[in-house]
Structures are given as structure tokens and as C-alpha cells.
Amino acid sequence: MSGLSRDDVAHVARLAxxxxxxxxLDQFTVQLASVLDHASDIEALDLLGVxxxxxxxxxxxxxxxxxxHPSLDRAAVLAAAPAxxxxxxxxxxxxxxxx
Amino acid sequence: MSPAPTPSALGLAAAVRSGxxxxxxxxxxxxxxxAEGDGEVHAFLRTLEDAALAQADQLDRAVRxxxxxxxxxxxxxxxxxxxxxxxxxxxxxxxxxxxxxxPYEATVVRRLRDAGAIVVGKTNMDEFAMGSSTENSYFGxxxxxxxxxxxxxxxxxxxxxxxxxxxxxLALGSDTGGSIRQPAALCGVVGMKPxxxxxxxxxxxxxxxxxxxxxxxxxxxxxxxxxLEAIGGHDPHDTTSSEALMPPLLAGLDAGVAGLRVGVxxxxxxxxxxxxxxxxxxxAEVLSAHGASxxxxxxxxxxxxLSAYYIxxxxxxxxxxxRYDGVRYGLRVDADTVTAxxxxxxxAGFGAEVKxxxxxxxxxxxxxxxxxxxxxxxRVRTLVSQAFGRAYERFDVLLGATAPTTAFALxxxxxxxxxxxxxxxxxxxxxxxxxxxxxxxxxxxDDGLPVGVQVLGPALQEPRVLRAAAVLEAGAPx
Numbered sequence: 001m002s003g004l005s006r007d008d009v010a011h012v013a014r015l016a017x018x019x020x021x022x023x024x025l026d027q028f029t030v031q032l033a034s035v036l037d038h039a040s041d042i043e044a045l046d047l048l049g050v051x052x053x054x055x056x057x058x059x060x061x062x063x064x065x066x067x068x069h070p071s072l073d074r075a076a077v078l079a080a081a082p083a084x085x086x087x088x089x090x091x092x093x094x095x096x097x098x099x
Numbered sequence: 100m101s102p103a104p105t106p107s108a109l110g111l112a113a114a115v116r117s118g119x120x121x122x123x124x125x126x127x128x129x130x131x132x133x134a135e136g137d138g139e140v141h142a143f144l145r146t147l148e149d150a151a152l153a154q155a156d157q158l159d160r161a162v163r164x165x166x167x168x169x170x171x172x173x174x175x176x177x178x179x180x181x182x183x184x185x186x187x188x189x190x191x192x193x194x195x196x197x198x199x200x201x202p203y204e205a206t207v208v209r210r211l212r213d214a215g216a217i218v219v220g221k222t223n224m225d226e227f228a229m230g231s232s233t234e235n236s237y238f239g240x241x242x243x244x245x246x247x248x249x250x251x252x253x254x255x256x257x258x259x260x261x262x263x264x265x266x267x268x269l270a271l272g273s274d275t276g277g278s279i280r281q282p283a284a285l286c287g288v289v290g291m292k293p294x295x296x297x298x299x300x301x302x303x304x305x306x307x308x309x310x311x312x313x314x315x316x317x318x319x320x321x322x323x324x325x326x327l328e329a330i331g332g333h334d335p336h337d338t339t340s341s342e343a344l345m346p347p348l349l350a351g352l353d354a355g356v357a358g359l360r361v362g363v364x365x366x367x368x369x370x371x372x373x374x375x376x377x378x379x380x381x382x383a384e385v386l387s388a389h390g391a392s393x394x395x396x397x398x399x400x401x402x403x404x405l406s407a408y409y410i411x412x413x414x415x416x417x418x419x420x421x422r423y424d425g426v427r428y429g430l431r432v433d434a435d436t437v438t439a440x441x442x443x444x445x446x447a448g449f450g451a452e453v454k455x456x457x458x459x460x461x462x463x464x465x466x467x468x469x470x471x472x473x474x475x476x477x478r479v480r481t482l483v484s485q486a487f488g489r490a491y492e493r494f495d496v497l498l499g500a501t502a503p504t505t506a507f508a509l510x511x512x513x514x515x516x517x518x519x520x521x522x523x524x525x526x527x528x529x530x531x532x533x534x535x536x537x538x539x540x541x542x543x544x545d546d547g548l549p550v551g552v553q554v555l556g557p558a559l560q561e562p563r564v565l566r567a568a569a570v571l572e573a574g575a576p577x
Contacts (some may be wrong), residue, residue, distance in 0.1 A: 018457065035516065036462075038517060045403070047475065054477055055531025056296070072203060080201075080427070080429075081428060091437075098536055
């Protein structure tokens with residue numbers, strides 16, 4: 001068994017910026033535990049010395065020539081934003097006032 | 100109603116190129132079929148009628164003035180709605196991108212246009228390509244054209260159904276764990292996942308970047324080869340795009356399988372339904388009758404693929420989908436602070452399956468669990484890859500089922516994520532290794548619904564895989 005608890009799920013939901021209802025928390029705990037239980041077949045394998053494979057291709061640091069070229073049009077990019085002010089993305093305040 | 104027969108893409112292109120048919124008439128016919136039949140299927144999220152007809156007229160003028168209209172001249176194509184189309188909605192089946200119009204175009208879309216193909220619409224999909232039935236779309240499910248009570252498979256279920264219903268001869272999908280091949284099998288069409296890196300991912304909305312690959316749906320193997328030829332090849336916009344030259348795929352397609360060493364892979368047959376397994380054995384006999392040497396082979400490491408995939412793909416997704424924060428594009432649900440806004444936006448914008456995968460991935464990457472889950476899954480990925488490598492020393496291609504069963508009923512697996520995930524058990528290993536694989540329609544199951552058999556090959560051996568697929572297509576039970 002994975003030992004995944006309801007508190008674990010509440011914790012990862014907070015990390016992932018997701019708010020869950022009590023009911024969702026119960027349901028997701030059961031469902032995520034069942035996936036992790038299935039993964040116990042690989043947890044049990046002794047793979048010391050096996051190199052991890054993060055990617056199918058053996059490539060690193062693909063570089064292009066350092067030549068200026070046009071990037072996306074600013075107006076076109078900002079047109080997709082939910083809120084814009086002075087050619088910038090507008091967001092709610094990111095820090096609270098000092099007490 | 101059985102789906103209307105579709106003329107082949109290559110046949111249509113030849114007719115348009117010779118001036119025998121106008122691109123406009125071909126596109127109008129496709130749009131007409133969609134208008135008439137898609138109410139019941141819901142393969143499309145929207146059509147692009149005006150742009151498609153304008154492009155058709157432009158192409159017809161080119162034909163009249165003696166210009167080269169391209170190898171896919173006038174052929175209607177459907178795009179999965181995770182492929183960026185400039186200024187046109189691209190939703191990924193998600194509420195969080197409901198009104199998003201990309202400021203740039205996917206490389207595959209530009210290449211399609213350069214080849215003369217005409218995009219007629221964007222197709223339904225499981226939200227962010229997470230699912231195996233197209234039931235996870237925010238915009239409602241797609242139905243299987245062969246039986247409206249069944250799913251079309253997923254996540255590219257809209258593209259598969261659009262081709263199966265005869266709305267379009269070609270469509271593009273994306274395949275992260277089987278999302279082209281599994282719906283192709285369930286809808287009775289050809290679907291191929293190319294070698295990782297053969298098709299540029301620039302403009303494909305990311306799910307799991309080390310696994311995602313764009314590929315073709317078609318009614319024939321030759322059409323699928325022509326579509327892959329059109330979209331493949333190096334793209335400087337995608338740093339993982341292969342520098343290897345795209346080999347010709349159509350030339351040599353009918354060269355046959357004499358002398359080809361085929362391994363019938365026990366792990367891709369034994370756990371499938373008896374009617375599906377019987378079709379795979381029958382397919383092996385067809386290859387054998389055409390001169391291939393056919394042997395059974397066991398690659399036991401493939402059995403660990405599912406567990407590794409359902410750690411790796413969610414881990415990558417949890418990172419990729421962090422970008423949906425309500426700041427730069429997509430939905431925003433307002434709140435007093437930026438953190439509360441991020442949370443309110445993501446909570447309202449993502450559906451249950453996407454939330455499950457994000458949380459699973461976040462958990463697998465979190466302190467204390469990283470090595471036990473993510474690290475271990477990456478080591479299993481090495482095992483799977485090496486096991487394929489050893490198998491391909493003895494065999495030129497492997498043969499198996501594409502999906503464990505024929506199309507299942509709508510709603511049958513929505514309550515049990517693990518049961519849904521098992522639909523991908525035969526397709527996932529090729530995504531882990533990055534190898535090419537194709538699903539070819541091969542008769543029906545006991546329920547009369549389509550069965551797909553899968554041909555797998557080593558990296559960059561698309562010509563060989565397609566050649567075997569062409570023999571299976573010709574020898575498929577009618």
C-alpha cells in the first residue's frame with residue numbers, strides 16, 4: 001500500500017494551487033492511492049546501478065546562432081491576457097501591507 | 100448507420116492537382132458531411148469554414164495558373180484542438196483555455212498549408228490530452244461513429260471519429276501514451292505515432308514533453324504515410340526535433356515483408372480480450388503468408404511500462420501545467436491576492452482528471468518521494484528501452500494489439516481512473532522508448548466493432564513499420 005493519506009493529498013493540492021472540497025479530498029485520496037498502489041510493482045524492483053532515462057533522445061544544450069530575430073508581437077500577446085495595464089500583465093497584489 | 104466511405108486523401112489530391120475537381124468542391128463536401136453528421140458524433144469543437152473556403156479558392160487559382168498546389172492539394176484535414184492555429188480558438192478541451200486564440204502557429208499547421216492541405220476544423224479531445232475515451236472534454240464527449248453508445252477512445256477521439264465518420268480523409272492528433280493509436284483502433288482507422296523528434300512539437304500545447312508526439316490519422320496506410328511526409332522533418336523551433344532527414348515513406352511502401360523478422364510480442368497479446376488476441380494471431384499469419392519469418396517473443400519489462408508512465412507523465416504534466424496561472428492567457432477567476440487568484444483560476448479551470456494528474460505528479464516529485472517514485476520510474480524507462488533494444492536485435496518489427504478491448508460503453512470507466520489507464524497498456528511502452536508504432540484496422544471483435552493491430556519498430560524505422568502495416572491492410576479480414 002502506498003500509505004497516501006488525506007493530509008498528503010491536501011498538501012499537494014495546496015502546492016499545486018488547487019482548492020478541494022471535503023468530498024473531493026476523500027475521492028482523490030482513494031483514486032490517487034489506487035494509482036500509487038499499482039506502481040508498487042516498480043517500487044519493488046532492485047534497480048541500483050540502472051541509469052535513469054529522462055528523455056528518449058541523448059541531446060544536451062541545443063544552441064542556435066546568437067542572431068537577433070523578431071519575437072512575438074507584443075500587442076498580439078497582450079491581447080490574450082485576462083488583464084493588462086501599461087503594456088504589462090496586470091495581477092492582483094502579490095504582497096500584503098506590513099501590519 | 101455505418102460511416103460513409105471516404106475517398107483517399109491521395110486520390111483527392113490527384114484529382115485537385117489535375118484540375119478534375121476543385122479544392123472548393125472537395126472542401127464544401129467535407130463541410131457538408133460535418134454539418135449533416137457531426138451533431139450525433141461531436142468529433143469537432145468547431146469548423147473553420149470561411150478560412151477553409153478562402154484557402155480552397157486560392158489553391159484553385161494556383162492550379163488554373165499552372166502553379167504547384169502541393170502533394171496534399173485540396174485535402175481537408177482536421178486538427179486536434181491542442182495544435183495552435185493563429186488567431187483561431189485552441190482550447191485543449193479545457194475551460195481554462197476556453198477563449199484562447201494563439202498568437203502563433205504550430206509548425207505542423209504551416210507545413211500542412213505548404214503541402215496544399217486545408218484545415219476544416221478543430222477536434223474534440225480529453226482535456227489536455229489526459230484520458231483514453233474523450234469523455235474528459237470540458238465541451239462534452241465524442242461518440243464512436245460505429246456505435247454511438249461507445250467511446251471513440253482518446254485522447255484524440257475527435258480526430259479519430261472525424262476520419263472514421265467520413266468527415267475528413269486526414270486528421271492530426273498527439274500521442275503521449277497511445278492517444279493516436281488507441282482511438283484509431285477503436286474507430287477502425289489508421290493512426291501512427293512517429294519516432295520521438297520526427298515531427299516538430301512547436302505549437303503543440305505541452306502535456307508530457309518527453310513523451311508527446313504529433314502524428315497522422317487516415318483511412319489508408321498510404322494516406323497516413325503521405326501526411327507524415329508532409330509534417331515531418333527538422334524544425335529549429337523545437338530543440339528536440341530530430342536532425343535526421345525524413346526518409347521517403349510513400350516510395351517503397353508496397354515493397355512487402357518478404358524476409359522481415361516479426362516478433363509477436365506476448366506482453367502485447369496475452370492480456371487482451373480473446374477476440375482481440377485472435378485478430379493479432381491472424382495478422383501474424385498474414386505477414387507469414389507474405390514471406391515474413393514470424394516468431395513469438397516475450398519482452399517481460401514491458402509489463403512495468405504502465406506504472407512508470409503513470410508516474411512520469413503526471414510528473415511532467417504537473418510542471419507543464421503550472422503555466423495556467425490566470426496571468427498571461429486563458430481563464431482568470433479574480434481574487435484579492437495573486438495566490439488566491441491562481442488557486443481560484445486553476446480550481447475552476449481544470450477538470451477532475453487534470454487535477455488528479457497534477458496532484459499525482461506533484462506528489463511523485465515532492466521531497467521524500469522523488470526517488471521512490473519519479474527516480475524509480477525513470478530507471479524503469481531505461482529497462483523498457485533496453486528490452487526493446489534487445490528485441491530489435493532479433494526482430495525487425497514487433498506485432499501486438501493496440502488496445503486490450505474494442506470500444507467500451509460511454510461512462511463505463513469514468514469512475515475508476517485505474518481501469519481507464521489500463522486502456523493504454525499496449526501503447527505506452529513505445530512512448531517511453533520514443534519508438535514509432537502504428538495501429539492498422541484488422542477486422543472486428545465479437546461485438547462487430549473494429550479491432551486494431553499494432554506494428555512497432557526501432558527509432559527512425561518508419562518506412563519499415565509502414566511497409567508491414569500496408570501488408571496487414573491489404574490482408575485484413577473484410
